[in-house]
Amino acid sequence: xxxxxxxxxxxxxxxxxxxxxxxxxxxxxxxxxxxxxxxxxxxxxxxxxxxxxxxxxxxxxxxxxxxxxxxxxxxxxxxxxxxxxxxxxxxxxxxxxxxxxxxxxxxxxxxxxxxxxxxxxxxxxxxxxxxxxxxxxxxxxxxxxxxxxxxxxxxxxxxxxxxxxxxxxxxxxxxxxxxxxxxxxxxxxxxxxxxxxxxxxxxxxxxxxxxxxxxxxxxxxxxxxxxxxxxxxxxxxxxxxxxxxxxxxxxxxxxxxxxxxxxxx
Amino acid sequence: xxxxxxxxxxxxxxxxxxxxxxxxxxxxxxxxxxxxxxxxxxxxxxxxxxxxxxxxxxxxxxxxxxxxxxxxxxxxxxxxxxxxxxxxxxxxxxxxxxxxxxxxxxxxxxxxxxxxxxxxxxxxxxxxxxxxxxxxxxxxxxxxxxxxxxxxxxxxxxxxxxxxxxxxxxxxxxxxxxxxxxxxxxxxxxxxxxxxxxxxxxxxxxxxxxxxxxxxxxxxxxxxxxxxxxxxxxxxxxxxxxxxxxxxxxxxxxxxxxxxxxxxxxxxxxxxxxxxxxxxxxxxxxxxxxxxxxxxxxxxxxxxxxxxxxxxxxxxxxxxxxxx
Numbered sequence: 001x002x003x004x005x006x007x008x009x010x011x012x013x014x015x016x017x018x019x020x021x022x023x024x025x026x027x028x029x030x031x032x033x034x035x036x037x038x039x040x041x042x043x044x045x046x047x048x049x050x051x052x053x054x055x056x057x058x059x060x061x062x063x064x065x066x067x068x069x070x071x072x073x074x075x076x077x078x079x080x081x082x083x084x085x086x087x088x089x090x091x092x093x094x095x096x097x098x099x100x101x102x103x104x105x106x107x108x109x110x111x112x113x114x115x116x117x118x119x120x121x122x123x124x125x126x127x128x129x130x131x132x133x134x135x136x137x138x139x140x141x142x143x144x145x146x147x148x149x150x151x152x153x154x155x156x157x158x159x160x161x162x163x164x165x166x167x168x169x170x171x172x173x174x175x176x177x178x179x180x181x182x183x184x185x186x187x188x189x190x191x192x193x194x195x196x197x198x199x200x201x202x203x204x205x206x207x208x209x210x211x212x213x214x215x216x217x218x219x220x221x222x223x224x225x226x227x228x229x230x231x232x233x234x235x236x237x238x239x240x241x242x243x244x245x246x247x248x249x250x251x252x253x254x255x256x257x258x259x260x261x262x263x264x265x
Numbered sequence: 266x267x268x269x270x271x272x273x274x275x276x277x278x279x280x281x282x283x284x285x286x287x288x289x290x291x292x293x294x295x296x297x298x299x300x301x302x303x304x305x306x307x308x309x310x311x312x313x314x315x316x317x318x319x320x321x322x323x324x325x326x327x328x329x330x331x332x333x334x335x336x337x338x339x340x341x342x343x344x345x346x347x348x349x350x351x352x353x354x355x356x357x358x359x360x361x362x363x364x365x366x367x368x369x370x371x372x373x374x375x376x377x378x379x380x381x382x383x384x385x386x387x388x389x390x391x392x393x394x395x396x397x398x399x400x401x402x403x404x405x406x407x408x409x410x411x412x413x414x415x416x417x418x419x420x421x422x423x424x425x426x427x428x429x430x431x432x433x434x435x436x437x438x439x440x441x442x443x444x445x446x447x448x449x450x451x452x453x454x455x456x457x458x459x460x461x462x463x464x465x466x467x468x469x470x471x472x473x474x475x476x477x478x479x480x481x482x483x484x485x486x487x488x489x490x491x492x493x494x495x496x497x498x499x500x501x502x503x504x505x506x507x508x509x510x511x512x513x514x515x516x517x518x519x520x521x522x523x524x525x526x527x528x529x530x531x532x533x534x535x536x537x538x539x540x541x542x543x544x545x546x547x548x549x550x551x552x553x554x555x556x557x558x559x560x561x562x563x564x565x566x567x568x569x570x571x572x573x574x575x576x577x578x579x580x581x582x583x584x585x586x587x588x589x
Contacts (some may be wrong), residue, residue, distance in 0.1 A: 029474050029551030030473060030474055031473045031474055031553050031555070032473065033471055033473055033555065034473075034555045034556060036452075036493055036555075036556065038464045038465055039493075039496050040465075040466055041454060041456075041466045041469050041491075042489065042588060043466065045456065045485060045500070045502070046500055046502075046586050046588065048417060048502065048584050048586055049387070049388070049390045049413050049415055049417055050387060050388050051392065051411060051413075051419060052387070052507070052508070053423075053507050053508075053578075053580055055578065056374060056375050058374050058375055059374075060373070060374020060375055060398075061373070061374055061375070061396075061398065061405075061407040061423055061578065062407070062423050062507070062578045063375075063383075063385075063394075064385040064387050064392055064394065064411070065387065066386050066387030066388070066392070067385065067386045068383060068384070068385055069384045069385065069386055069391070076292055076293045077289030077291070077292035082367075111366075113306070113307060116532065116535070117532070118531075118532035118533045119533065119536060120533045120534070120536040120539075121536065123533065169539045169540075171539070171540055171541030171543070171544045172539045172540075172541065173362070173541060173542070175308050175364045175366060178368060204400070204402045204403050205402060206361055206363070206401055206402025206403075206404075207361065207362070207542075208358060208359055208360070208361060208542070209359070209360055209361075209362070209541065209542040209543060228358045228359070228361075228402065228428060230402060230403050230428060232403060236575060236576075237404065237405055237425055237426025237427060237575035238403070238427060238574070238575040238576075239403055239427065239428065239429070239430070242358070242429070244358075262429065262430055263430055264430060
């Protein structure tokens with residue numbers, strides 16, 4: 001078809017659409033191959049050994065189907081100590097005014113660990129810029145969750161000295177902590193819907209991520225740090241009752257978003 | 266790596282005073298032709314590092330930063346309650362992002378320790394098992410590495426238990442930092458039946474940049490990471506499945522959409538899982554991966570049908586095979 005003035009709008013729309021589609025396509029960069037000698041690759045996919053599993057005698061897990069030998073590998077083990085909430089480092093982090101402001105009134109300690117030299121949040125290079133004593137082993141990453149601001153808070157500490165409050169990626173949620181789990185269980189057990197039914201059952205907690213819902217009364221914790229608490233016979237992995245718990249509120253009864261009997265399969 | 270950690274923790278012990286408790290959370294193992302360190306650190310489950318086979322490095326680190334879990338909708342798409350966010354369209358519980366830390370570990374049944382090492386002989390081949398047993402919510406998780414005397418590594422996740430009585434999938438994300446031969450000049454290739462010969466042999470294609478990929482079992486798609494100089498390498502083969510499962514499962518639309526991701530190694534990206542329960546792996550910047558230390562992510566997809574109940578153990582994981 002010969003282009004005419006009348007077909008011009010159509011051509012423009014088409015070219016704009018193609019440009020738009022290309023712009024929206026996932027970006028995938030592809031460099032040319034480097035000029036290395038092309039050594040031949042294996043001609044065939046290798047045959048692999050047979051490894052099958054059977055239930056262990058006590059049902060506790062699957063084990064390889066074969067003979068267990070008593071030969072133990074040569075092992076050396078090292079003891080690593082946990083940095084607890086009452087340690088001087090964590091106490092010092094919690095007292096710093098910048099940290100207190102970031103945490104607000106309601107927060108939980110999650111964990112504290114020595115940071116690796118190129119830790120994304122607390123790299124050792126921070127120490128060099130702040131002219132603090134820089135030994136590779138001295139940076140500690142202390143993690144909290146601020147329920148006042150619904151945000152994780154990471155504090156970089158050089159021993160008991162505050163170093164920085166790094167920015168946190170938008171979707172990052174630190175793993176559940178012991179204290180949060182204990183609190184979520186305590187609150188769930190107080191809920192009138194299940195209070196009498198969960199006595200004698202073992203409670204378990206897992207961090208969840210409620211979806212966004214249209215109606216405000218149905219927004220069951222979206223954007224908050226929410227725990228799914230289940231009650232089951234010990235070791236069964238078979239929940240009988242559940243509760244969805246949001247620890248944001250100071251008032252216990254306001255924190256159980258849902259609770260009830262787990263529907264049967 | 267382990268010595269750095271030990272130094273860190275000795276320092277911590279000094280500034281903290283009395284240690285909270287003292288259990289071995291890391292160690293070194295020498296078995297047959299294998300030598301490696303293990304550790305439980307940084308919410309990445311049981312990790313192996315400085316893994317050598319026959320005195321040559323094959324993995325600088327191998328870990329399991331996350332197991333994402335997605336439950337099926339409680340309401341089907343045609344039910345009005347699932348429309349426009351009116352109701353619980355994707356289920357009452359989850360999604361979850363399970364990150365195994367020391368605090369989740371319990372003594373391994375039949376073993377006693379929190380990190381269990383056992384040797385087995387299967388069809389005349391010796392295997393070493395190094396595993397950790399974790400409880401997260403209602404889940405019983407056993408994450409183990411099986412190493413054979415013939416140069417195979419099987420990362421395996423076993424799982425049982427239900428958080429809700431609904432069908433769901435576990436998506437373990439294994440992170441494998443290569444650096445084969447310790448030289449930082451990895452090449453990553455993908456093999457697919459029938460793919461044209463680009464100079465590397467029929468079916469082979471060399472990855473030049475960071476990429477996400479999926480399995481293609483009918484075409485035997487598999488991956489090979491090797492040192493560009495000595496040609497020594499490691500195959501990454503999708504798992505054939507441990508019965509009753511038949512394979513490593515299929516990606517789940519909108520939640521865990523790939524099987525393999527190749528990235529250029531950056532130490533600062535080894536900081537656990539930062540992408541939330543709903544997010545998928547990032548770090549896709551188009552960086553070149555030719556003759557660099559590469560990080561290879563392998564994601565399996567373990568389906569757990571609610572009708573199977575909470576007691577049945579299911580297991581998935583790929584096969585890594587040393588090629589010399």
